[in-house]
Each structure stands twice: as structure tokens, then as C-alpha cells.
Amino acid sequence: MKQYKLLSLLAGVSLMAFTSCDLEEMPTTDIGFDNNEETVVNGANIQNFENGLYSAFRATQYGTFSEVPELMCDGFNETINSGNYFGPVHRTDDSFTSSNQDVESIWGSYYSAIVNYNNVINNDYVNEQEAAFMVEDADYTQVDAYAIRALGVAHFFRAYTYMQLARLFAKDYEPSTAATDLCVPLVLEYNQEEKPARATVEAVYGQIKKDLDAADQYFMKLYEAAAQLSQANQLTQSYYDCYNTILPSGPGSESVTLDAIYALYARYYLDTHNYPEAATYAMKLISGGITGKTGYALAEGAKGMQQEYTYDQGTEPIFQMAASLAENGSGTNDAYLQGYANGASSYYLDPWYIPSAKLLNAYEDQDLRLLTWFSRNEPVLWEGWLITRTINIFTKYYGNPELNNSIVPNGRQHVKPFMIGEMYLIAAEASLQAGDPTTAATKLNELQTMRGATPTAATMENIQNEWFKETVGEGLRFSCLKRWHIGYNGRPARDYSVQLPTGKTLSGYTPAGTDRTQKNMPADDPNWLLPIPSYDIQLNDNLVQNPGY
Template identity: 25%
Template sequence: MRKIIYATGLVLTMAAMSSCKKYLDIVPVGSVIPTTVADFKKELDAAYLLAELDKGLSSYRGDEITVNETRSRDVDVISNNFLWDENGPTKGQTYNWQTKYQKIFYANHIIEAAPAATGGSQAQKDQLIGEAHLMRAYTYFNLVNLFGNAYNETTAATDKAVPLITEVDMEKVARRNTVKEVYTQILADLEQGLALVNVDDFEVSQSYRFSKTAAWAMAARVYLYTHQWDKALNAAKAALEKKSTLVDFNNSNALPTLYNSIETIQAYEQNFNVITIQTAYVSDKLFSLYNTTGDLRPKIFYGKDSKGKNTVAKVVNSNSYRQSFRTAEMYLIAAEAAAQLNQPDVARNYINQLTQRRHTPVFHATEQIRLATLSGNALLQEIYDERFRELSFEGHRWFDLRRTKQPEIVHTLKGKTYTLKAGDPRYTIRIPMDAVANNPLLNE
């Protein structure tokens, strides 16, 4: 079983589980046993190619979207998530459980088998294995934040999350591991990945790959989510030391969410498809957070339809709109971590470096004065609001709500009002029903 199965273009196909309830299964289509660094590089490329749309779908659960109900057929695709009932009656888009474990399968095999690969330099082999560790870390990070409780130091050791599979074992039926166990694996893979990857930044055509800068950016995000403020600040600084460029909206309307943006650290994920982005209007709550005369982002990030509704321009359905990590997020992580460490001047400095490129000079001068008056919880709230403004529709908001205050959210659909209560258990998404049907241990 220790060979990777390839179809045309080296695509491995995962099948539904058989009656023997194997956790994962492989459909043989024609087989190639990778032996060289080039072979394993193709295997890793196949993992990079696997599409996921979970972050766009989960965005409907938060407060940045109102539904364009004129797209009546598409409303059914997203309504389960908009109503926090992901296993509900409507046959809509579901989460990519199998795809994530397919990526993990690739990563596991490369980590296990690639050390014996031939035909490349040691540096190339290290980079390849390092990328596999980072692929596994990032995939588990996304899994635990979709299907596990938000990280809480006091409960992480007992909160159930997702199964950890770190070896190629086709017969294994896996139980759910805890949030703490999953994060322990994520951090171990991050450490390994940072030690092995040796390419600081890839050329634009390969910007989807995990570089050293992308590894530091991922570390900053993981440390932020796990409340390791010192490490989050240091990792964000490390990423910014390697790349700190920002688009200045005073002299450019270039979208920072394009794969070839000067802000791109890693252009890996495309979070929305044509249905999920065109069925989204910008919520009044989000739009009202901008000063539409002094903040330059609304005119660049959004548009208007024929009815005057605010639409999304920054992440349209195109392969060119890909972002997993960009420099603006690093400034905001550094600001939040510094604020948590009671370093308000440091936090304000990072915010000002970003917003100077997003505001007109006159408005920015007044904002600097206002920002200087904020400290403590008020400064933190400003940083959360700035993340909302800057990172909207990039797959952050739902997870920011989960990891911070978990506030009450009210949605309206087809004339009815629905409420997610503060701290509601539905802030954690249930594991897809088809995954549970294939592995009943996921119910434990």
C-alpha cells in the first residue's frame, strides 16, 4: 500500500468509504512509485492543486455578508451555513473533509518516503520535505478551526477536534483527537518546516508554495490563535523582515488579494467560487466601519450593483485572486500581539504603518490622534475592527469572531430572522455527515 496512486496529471482520487469502514480509501487508476526528488515534487504539486472553498463558505456564518436573495437558486447552496445548520435539509455546498485528508495523505507520504529520494540536492530535498510538514500543519490548522472548539488553554486538553493521521496507514480507523493534541502536532510540523525550507520567497509563478517567509507568516497566525503573544509578535516580525511591502492606495488601486500583488506572501487558497461570492452582499455592519471619504478601501474593495447594493470586488471568482498570507495581516498580527503584551505604542506603530497606505493623508492625521487615545480593551477592539476592514472576504472574519468574543449574530433570510447566541455551540461546525457515516468513531 506504500505507493501513491496517480491518474492523468498525477491526481490521486479519494473514494467514499467501503463497508469495512476504512478511514481513508484509495481508488487505483494507474500507479507510479515516486523515487526521485522530481517525482515527490509532482506529488506535492498534486496536493497544492486540490481545491478547497471552506473559508468562503464559513464566511456566511459571520457578520460580513448579507445574502443576495435575487440569486434564488444559489441561495440554497449557502443557506445551511448562513443559518448555522451545515447538515441541514438544503442540498448545498459542504465542507471539504475528504480533500483535507487527501492533502494530509500526500504530506504524510512525502515526509515518510522522500528522505530516501534520489536525483536532487540535499537543499532541494529539505525544501520539499519542509513544504510537506507545512502543508500538513496548515491543513490541520484549518481543520481544527472548522471542526474543533476555539483554542482555550483551560479546556483544550479535553475539547474534541479532528483525527490526527501522521503516517501512511490505509487500515487505520481514527478517533477524534483533542484540540491540544492537534495544535501540538501543528506546532511540531511548523518547527520542522521552518528548519527545513530554505527558499525565502518563490517567484510569482510559484507563489502558492510554502517558502520561509510563508512559514513565519503561518507561525504568526498559529501563535496568535493559541495566545502565545510573544511568539506571535516575533514570528510576524520575522515575516516582515523578509517582506514588508504594502500597496499605497493613495497612488494605486491594485488589489492586494491578487496572486501577484506586492503584498503576497503566499498565494495558495482561492476561498470563493462563483456562487459563494456572487451571492454575497457586503453587510451594513462591515460597510459602516469605513469612513467612506477618508478611507480609500471601500472604493477599491467593493462595487455596487444596479440596486445600489454593495458587492465584493476584492475576491472575485478567478484563479488570479488567491491569498493565504499577505503582509497586511502580519502588521495586524504584530499589532494585536503587542496590544496583548501591554505594548500600546508598538501596537499603534504597526497599525499606522498599514493605515497610512489605506487612508488619505488628511484623514490619517486625524486617525493617528484618535488612535493615540486608545489603550487596553479599546485598542484591542480597534485592532479587531481594523482586521474586519482590511481582511474582509479573505476567510478571516468567522475565525476572528470564534477566537475572540463569540458575539451574538443575527441573520435575515426570506423575511425570517435567525440568531446565533453569544458563545453558541454552533460557533463550532459539525463534522460532515458523510464523514461520520464512513467513520462512526467521529461521533465519540
């Protein structure tokens, strides 16, 4: 892990003369790229192009992107009211094919976003600024700092997106086979005529590392440049703004920071089996991030959990994206809610998926996550009857009241791509794998204690169970089970039954069957690799389909 000595050259310098115009308050103005026309990027509009990067990234968060890798696994059961939404994904039966629309949406959206990132990375104006910025003895006053920041952001988003694609469509990174295992096409420049073949897992993760290193390098050099200009009394508005965004001032930064880069490094090193580095990056964030004083902390008690997971005002996010009542810009994890108005002053839920007994039973009664993220108090529609205080609903993404102008829960939350809880889990798992069970136990037990759970020994099984409980709904279950090579054996449901006033008994809210509640998905199941969309294979005869489709 690179070690940086953070300079204090900006301390005591009169910076208040500047009015920050950074991405902490993201403007709704953004510019996208049209590959059929020449797009002019310059100092006057570079910030709008940078906002476009954030819009493209945010559009690939939550909704289908997190629900598909959750619902394929063992944490949720399909209800009788699902309408077959995500049904093929959940069951992976004969209806789950390479033409699956959910998978096509994920693949297409990720690659569409990559087009935006590539166009900034390869833009002539941005590259001219980068060349002037990176030379020895550069004259920073002649460089557009916003262009350098946008370049770093684009590299970071591209690294993140390729990691998501690799986790979904390729085998887990194994050092002994990564050089031959197929991953996804590496598309780094726009070429409408190109028909790229699938790169190897090793090549894709190699590109992820290059992009992370580039983002880290540009951000650190921006910091150093701002410090140097401040010392020389030449600090400009652009460098001041960039300084304020790349260094996190506290939890919940709405822009990409050096700490967000560290979080993605932690994931990268965990995936690639470099456990000492994974633990080091995760521990750095737990200890306050690059500044050592950012203040990431697990929520304190029930009130802290509510502040974090209802109002999006907690201390856990390393990166939390902007949102407003008027502008959502991301998907919503609403497969667990599906709320509808019931008159002017009430509502009911008609969820497609509810928590499995396996998930609910993983928690102790006093666990704050069980008490905060699940509820039996919601009115649920069942065969025309409104049933209350019976069915467990997953409410982790119930919706921030500030992002809702209705009484009906809408599932809208600020997108949080990285949370400090995940860093505790990475630190525990990586430390154990690296032969440091003491640190593994310390980090695991700190997380468990803050969540109101009983501390356990730092065995791999206990760490895996904590991943299940802590990151439920975040879309990480699929990649975790793949990384551990364990699959799952069954996802039993709670046995819900209700005696109606008519004398009839309602039962079977979650249909049983070998592809539903009794489903097994062993580690060698071909569905751990999502299918390459058939439409893309028809257009590109260089693409090779994953086995089993």
C-alpha cells in the same frame, strides 16, 4: 523565536551558469498518489510529486473553503437570488445539519489533501534522502535536494491544513482546556483499516508545531548546504534551485518559503496564546522577512490597491500561488458575483450574497478598501430588471483580467494564503495581549494610515474592527470571532429600493428575518464548531459528533 544568521556565502559566486528550474514557474505536470498501488518515487520524478503537493494544496483554497466561514458570520446578507446556495450555512437554521454538503466538501477535501502530504512524508525514497541529509557531516552531494524540499513543503502544507480543520471543527485553543477539548482525527500515515478517534486540541496543535518545526529545519539546512557547496565550488543545479525557492526574492513568491513558514508560525502562536512569539514572527515579516529585504509592503494609494487586488501584481502577498488562463486549480469566491453574459458585449451580476450594512458602515468614506473592494456600478439582475448604481457588490475577488477570456467577471485570482496586512493585525493584537500597547498602536496605525483610515487607539475593540475590514472575504472572520469569544449580534442589510419605469417599486433584495439580517450568533452558539460529517461518523464509530447536531 529561532534566530538565524543568514550567511552570504553565495554572494559573488558565479551561479548564473545554472538555469533555474524551480517552482516559481510551476509546471502543470504533477503526480498524485494511488493508495491502492505501490507508487515509485525517485530522483527522476520527485519534482512532479512536489508539484502534486502544490496542486492538492491549491485545490483547498478559496471557494467553499473561504466562503463558508465568511457567510456564517456578519459581513454578508443572502439575496433573493441565492437559490439557497450556502443558505443553511448562512442561516444555521434547522436545514444546517451534519449532512451539509458544503461542510462535507471541506472536511473531505482537507483530508484528501493530507493523504498526499502524508505519502510524501512517509515515502521510502524521501526518508532515505532525509536520513542521509540530516546526519552529522553529511555528504550533501549524494543527497537529492529536491526530495528534502518536497519533504519540507509536505510538512508545511500538513500543518496549514490541520490548523484550518482545528479552527473550523474544534473549540478555540484555550490552555486550560486544550488537553481535553476534542479536535479532529490526527491521520499521519495511510491505513485504510484504521478508524481514528478525534485527537485533542492540544494534540493537534502539537502536531502543527512539529510539522512547522520540521519544515523550518529542512529549509534552513537546505540553505546552509547550498552555501557550503557553493563555497567548495560543488554547487549543483538541485541545490541552486532549492536555494532560489526557499529564500523569497520579493513579495508574491509562488513557492513555499521560509517567510511563509514564519507567517504560519505567527498564526500558530496567536491561536495558542503565545502572544510574544506571535508578535515577533509577524514583526519579522513586516520588517522584510528572513532576509530583511524582501519588501513586503502595504499597497500605495488607489493605484497600488488596484495592482494588488485586480492584477495580482502588488507587494502584499507573502505567498501567492501560480495560476494561468488555462489552469485554475483552486476555487473561486464567486458567491459575491455570479456573472452572466448579456449579449456579446455586456454582462450582468446575480449575486447570492452582498455586503451587509454592518460591514459597509465599518469603513470611512475615504477608506481605500471601501473604494477598491466594493462597487455600486455593477449591473445587477433584480426580478428581471437590470439595476445599476444601486446595490453594493463585493469586488475584492472580481477577477484578474489575465485569467479571464470573457467580458463576464469570473472571480479568478491568484490564491494568496498569506498577506502582509494580516501580519500587521497579528502584531497589533498579540502586542496588546502581551502587554505592549505602544507597539500595538504603532502597527495598527500604520495599517490604518496606509488604508486611508483614521488612526485609532489600540483597544481590543478597534483591533477587532480592523480585522473585520482588512481580511473580509479571506475566510478568517469565523476563526477571529471564535478566538475572541464574542460572537455577533445582527447583520443588518442596506435598505435597497428601486422605482421602475412601470411605477412598481422593487424592495426586499435581502430577505429579513431572525436567521438572516437579524441573526444573532452568541459566543456559546454550538455552530461555532462545524459538524463532523454524518457519513464519516457512520463509517467510523470512534468519531464523536460536536454538540448540537
